[in-house]
Amino acid sequence: EDQVTQSPEALRLQEGESSSLNCSYTVSGLRGLFWYRQDPGKGPEFLFTLYSAGEEKEKERLKATLTKKESFLHITAPKPEDSATYLCAVQAESGGYQKVTFGTGTKLQVIP
Amino acid sequence: DTEVTQTPKHLVMGMTNKKSLKCEQHMGHRAMYWYKQKAKKPPELMFVYSYEKLSINESVPSRFSPECPNSSLLNLHLHALQPEDSALYLCASSQGNTGTDTQYFGPGTRLTVL
Numbered sequence: 001e002d003q004v005t006q007s008p009e010a011l012r013l014q015e016g017e018s019s020s021l022n023c024s025y026t027v028s029g030l031r032g033l034f035w036y037r038q039d040p041g042k043g044p045e046f047l048f049t050l051y052s053a054g055e056e057k058e059k060e061r062l063k064a065t066l067t068k069k070e071s072f073l074h075i076t077a078p079k080p081e082d083s084a085t086y087l088c089a090v091q092a093e094s095g096g097y098q099k100v101t102f103g104t105g106t107k108l109q110v111i112p
Numbered sequence: 113d114t115e116v117t118q119t120p121k122h123l124v125m126g127m128t129n130k131k132s133l134k135c136e137q138h139m140g141h142r143a144m145y146w147y148k149q150k151a152k153k154p155p156e157l158m159f160v161y162s163y164e165k166l167s168i169n170e171s172v173p174s175r176f177s178p179e180c181p182n183s184s185l186l187n188l189h190l191h192a193l194q195p196e197d198s199a200l201y202l203c204a205s206s207q208g209n210t211g212t213d214t215q216y217f218g219p220g221t222r223l224t225v226l
Contacts, residue, residue, distance in 0.1 A: 034214060043116075043202050043217035044155070087154060091213075100215060102154035 002027040006088050006103035013110050016077045021106045023088030024070040031098055033071050035064050036087040038105070044087055047073075078110045115139075116218035118203050124224045127193060133221045135186040135203030144186040145215060146178060147202040155202055155217075161186060162208065193225045 003026045013019055025033070032051050036044035048057045050066040057064050061082065063074040073086055088103040116137045125131050135144065143162045147155035160168035161180040175197075177189040186203055200220045206213035 032214075036217075041200065041220070041222060043118075043204075043220045046214055046216055049214045089154075098213065100157070104154050 002090065002092055002099070002101045004088060004090055004101050004103035006086075006106050008106060009104070010107045011109070013075075013078055013108070015079060015110055015112050018074070018076045018078070020075070021073040021086055021088075021108070022070060023073070023103055025088075025090045026069075027090050027092040027101070029092050030090060031093060032091040033066055034089045034091070034100070035062075035071070035073055036089065038085045038087055040085075047086075075108070078108075080110045080112050083108055083110045116203055116205055116216055118201075118218035118221050120221060121219065122222045122224075124226065125190065125193065126226050127195075129193075130189070130191045132190065133188040133201055133203075133223075135188075135218055136184055137205040137216075137218075138184055139205065139216070140183075140207075141205035141216075142183060142208050143206045143213065144180065145204040145206075146186070146188050147204065147217075149200045149202055149220070159188075190223075193223075195225050198223055198225045 005024045007022045034049050035047040038044045048064040053068045055066050061076050065072045085105040085107045087105045089100050091098050091100050119134045145160050146158040149155045157170050158172045159178045164180045175192045179187040202220045203218040204215040206215045
């Protein structure tokens with residue numbers, strides 16, 4: 001069974017204090033790994049798709065990396081507006097369908 | 113444009129009511145999804161439509177009935193729901209579902225069943 005584990009569950013940072021969120025996964029035949037940001041009561045907002053180990057993508061203060069077993073979301077000099085829950089999801093083939101499995105998320109709070 | 117729209121934003125219904133949730137996308141995507149999300153939990157897949165045909169039903173109770181009238185629209189018909197069905201219902205779409213296709217989510221409908 002595909003498994004996605006995110007850590008930590010919650011993270012509290014001072015504004016400007018860089019850190020990383022972790023997403024470890026166990027899947028057969030990874031097709032892609034996704035990062036989303038979700039604000040309370042709203043739908044997940046797409047951030048990145050990573051396809052293969054060694055791949056990196058950046059967007060503003062965020063940088064996502066991928067290895068064969070895990071992905072990291074690095075947040076450089078975060079601002080209060082970066083506060084949200086960050087969801088990781090993996091896509092793998094399951095019976096002809098590309099099933100997406102979500103992790104339980106990391107709730108990030110950035111304090112001014 | 114990567115916008116998926118959902119209506120209504122909020123819905124309160126009694127256990128004997130019939131209501132519908134609507135989802136629309138104009139990105140030319142051929143796969144559309146319904147997810148259910150409870151507080152502090154990740155989204156749970158309910159249904160997948162691929163090229164307007166239902167391809168996945170994740171053992172969802174029959175009180176939830178999906179419908180895909182055309183490639184841009186997805187409905188979720190609700191009937192005789194239970195209070196435990198209260199949740200955020202999310203619609204998503206992707207180019208297809210046979211490759212690595214990013215799913216784009218709508219803002220969700222917050223459903224409360226009394």
